[in-house]
Amino acid sequence: MVIKTSKIGFGGGCHWCTEAVFQSLEGVEKVEQGFVASTKPNNDFSEAVIVHFNFRCITLPTLIEIHLLTHSSRSNHSMREKYRSAIYTFDDVQQEEVNSLMVGFQRNFNDELITKVLPFKNFESSEENFKNYYFNNPEKPFCETFINPKLKLLLQQFSGFVDPRKVVHLKN
Template sequence: MTKELSKIAFGGGCSRSEASESGVHRSCFSILKAVEKVEQGYVASTNENSDFSEAVIVHFNRKCITLQTLVEIHLLTHNSKSNHSMRKKYRSAIYTFNEVQFETLEGLLREFQKKFNGELITQILPFKDFEPSRAQITNYYFKNPEKPFCETFINPKLKLLLNQFSGFVNQNKVGHLKN
């Protein structure tokens, strides 16, 4: 099968401990079979959202996984309905790389809103710039799966993906969760 790679960026959550929320997102998207690469770091958009905020850039094979599935995973694996004082630094956002993505996402978020209790606060924003995370927190989960942060915050999200999106999950990357 020919690969048709595309990319989208997701931001959300709030940083905790030595691992970042973008590390949580990286873990969630990294276990998916159709995801070729996840870049962990900080994304800037435009205008009032020009400050960098924690995010990941997900490079995926759109023949094997849809943008709709990735957006649903994003919405389910961070608090996409709650505003808090740190939202400027930890935006709930989907960063687009072109106008077609932007228009597609507007429709997807309208459809997902019907399925969620409470208003989704996730913004659709244009991607402007990216800075990678420090090396010590990049890929934190796969280096430290036994750490309390990973067991408390990441494992439940990976188990949710294993239960609700098992056909998309690379079972080799989550074998330790099946015990």
Template sequence: MSQKIALGGGCHWCTEAVYQSLKGVTKVEQGYVASVNDNNTFSEAVIVHFNVKEISLKTLIKVHLYTHKSTSSHSMRDKYRSAIYTFSEKQKEDVSIILEGFQNLFENKLIIKVLLFNTFKASREQIANYYYKNPNKPFCKTFINPKLKLVLNRFSKHADKAKLNHLIE
């Protein structure tokens, strides 16, 4: 059974690569997401389509919390909103409960927002699938590889090792 969730927190190139590297994720759309009311401006994010029989929403959220600065605010939070965008009220409730359960894993308070998804604007085709088109670029080596190594180490059961073979030492 396929579901989707939208996630924002850091650079969408990083977030896209993290989720493209997980078993059970069937598609990742990179771009910009907007919610409603105070969060109606676009912020870098991805829409993750996943097979719930292979990977749970809870696992996807846990990966998200560990692969971006989910406990710290900074001056770029408008561009890189720390958020989980849900596609229904039920999903929003489920995500809120999951986040409450994960708070005890972190010393500082989670700042991530749970917001209703409103609008998506896809990235230009030239920058879609950025990491897997450009794994040797300095940006990828500096910023994305450490996140993918974290996925390999902390979430190895869910990591698609065939895609991450170049990082396995």
């Protein structure tokens, strides 16, 4: 049997947070944490992840909805250069699909989504000691303060997609 995988990039908040959210999902094969750049005027690197997923287990619309709900997708704050709210696509077909999905998702929000749909251009990986940060350090104050609430949202709204082995400590 051939496994059907695809990839998509997500940026919006700290890449430790974004990495942990997508690592917690069934059907996500790999999450690359680092910095992504697009085309001008978004060609500066910004914290992001590349998510490799089995689209027979979890769909692109589900991944996008999770992304929109687990970072400030409607807030243009002062750290947007470092934490660009974006979905990075890898080809024209994916770009069209994501643009179409974003129109549909906008209907679910009262405030305007600021998340940009951008073509992926470059990636720089994080240093090794920052990768898999949450699952190596779940008791650190940063993880408890910023990542746990995102994972709890996953359990509440997307429990059918959460890998129970990865978030077992949150159920207490």
